[in-house]
Amino acid sequence: MSDSYSQENSYQRHATEKSEAHRHAPMAPITTPVVPDAEDKPFSHGLFDNDPATSSARKGWLKISIFGVLVLFVMIWGVLPIYWAALGRSYNNVHNLSGYVVDFDGGEIGQAVTQAFKNITGSQQMSWLILDAAQFPGGPDEVAQALLDHRCWAAVTVNPQASTNLNASINAANASYNTTQAVTAYLTSGRNENIYRGTITPQVISILTNISHIFSLSNSQLLASRSDISTLLQTAPLLVIQPLAFTINDIRPFNVPVASAVDYVGLIYLLILAFVLTNQLLAARVESGFEKRLRLRPLIVIRLLWPVTLYFFVSLMYSLLSLAFGVPFGRKFGHAGFVIYWMMSWCSMTALGLALESMITLLTIKFIPIFLILWIISNVSVAFYPIEVLPAVFRYGFAMPFYNVSTTVRAIIFDTKNQIGLNFGVQFSWILISCITLPIFQWLVRRRQIKAWEASQRAAREKA
Template structure:
């Protein structure tokens, strides 16, 4: 190809020389043949190997390698700088179980109450709940008032030694009452709907373990005491439970996590809500750029477009998202009737706006190239405080009380499981995030617009100078 190309040029040069010579000799006008420059085969697109050494391929290969390595280094930074947030939230929680308090209230005042109080008093350690032995006088309403303290989130579990527990046991022993029900002596109150993960992993096993040990220990003590009685054989024949198991307990989960599909709306589904907001943000960016609409708008209308249009779309997207949960049987009407679904929809709308506008704001500075870094940080920082109670996480995770995920989860649990109502506060947190984005997005867009104007002016100036 190179040889034929040289021959073609030589031929054209000879033709030009002849033409010029003929023009001088005959003083006549003749057409001039312009040299044709054929493209070098080495510069053709789609025609190179991976390790070709021509200048173009070499430069492209170096650029590709540089960008690839930079991408891996960014991933390394994300792995060690962002992912540890989630690992720390799960991996350190067991060392902070002592931050969860439990109430032990003795309404009995007898030997059963003494045994239960002592058992919980001896249970200590960083991986054990902190049990508070409280005077029954603080709860004049009896065990029901203790249960209400649990519903008010003043503690995470409550154990009551019920009134007359020891008296009823001794009376049953004296009369050999076969109808004696040992499980009525002690009641443990739980609310797993508040956070099913911590109850399943720690609280319920600890309460059950301690009370089981108390039951066995008290049975040994009671059987030794009854061994000297002359009617022990009668007791064993008529009411053996009075000797074998005089003390038992009842676990009463007053707000049980009995809707498995609720996990799709109080934890896992929140990730999908954020991803939907991210996808919509990318689509809106592409719509503005590819249509050229963004370059035609002044700064003020552009900012209004970027704030109001996404929120409008979130309204309908959050409705579809909420209807999906309703279609799969999430019982939103348990606590607030039909208004429960409306509250959930509005919370989904507000949280999607809080999550999505933050991405809308950050993508202005980071661009589509680096926004995934913020997305990972945004997901991890939210998810880490929604799986376990913040009380059992390291102190740095106290920020979670102000995160969108945590507050959505709190609202969902109130709607479905009738936990403590903090819906007003939950909405307030979402509005705060929306307000932050309403402040930061205009600032970021103003900075970017200034940079765009300067680049445009420089381009125009260069074009004038070239002309």
């Protein structure tokens, strides 16, 4: 009985102590859920709201937008004039294009033609050189070969015995005599269809037409005193009306319109393809986190070798597109012509693309379009017209990728002067430059990245 009473008192005492402890324990603070202010909710503000966050965001938006417009202003006046100058001032330098005039006749026709070309002057006229026929023992064919060797841009020959044949035909009233055999003008429009279409061909035709007209007038005055003039007019009127005519012989004609897609316009697309691939490779490295996992050396290796490998297949698809649309790559080198063009496309895409790959390291994705515009304009400006008719500053074009691709394409398709070895050398030079600059730029960026990472680690340790 006493044990039961003692145990009960123990329970009561324990309950009393627990109650007292609970009563004197500090109370937990009552927390109320924080409801965000409606003014701070995203997607809920007007354009001209004056709350601090919206005002700050609007200020940053205006700053970035205006900066972008100012950058465009700089590009318009600092980059685009390169192309405008290449087109707008080309006609002022047409005199830099030389033409040969060779008299193989030695008679009155030869004298009339050479004298007319001597009198041609002006900065918008070709410079015509009157050369002795003795310099071309092979005759007019050797003059044509000089044109194919790019020693001149046009050549006019007064063919052997032109005056003798004309006089003999007049005396015999030979109606079968072809007066166009007297003078031949040689052209190679496949060398640069733009300058021939707009300048060289019209000038040559205009000059020779004027010579023909003047000679016809003077010759008809001489024939007017002949007793048989009426008979001559009846049997061979052309010998009186137009005793001197000419033939235009375009020995390398631009007769493949689709070739413009591979020797000029298509080069822009080739560069754009390289730019798209450069952006994709950057996204692949960054978004996957692969770039931060690699040491500097293996990162440089994949940035140099992997794009070149991909360019190989992209350039093949690009080349096959031209082949599918009928570009005749086999005219000069047979089946090897396509392979040469493919390899040139690969090398030029590598030269163009690695330059972008190198510059995007420093400029980042935000500013690389500025370099892209400069890269396009500087290449395009020297590929439309011959560099000889451009202002002297455009002499840099001989070392640009576009110009050398265009020269190779014209050699393959139109059988113009073969400078393919030099053209490949230029592309390799650009590739070498990128192989030097890209590791340097990547090293500089990696140093900055390491310093930023170390700073963040120190901050995290200090916070902990």
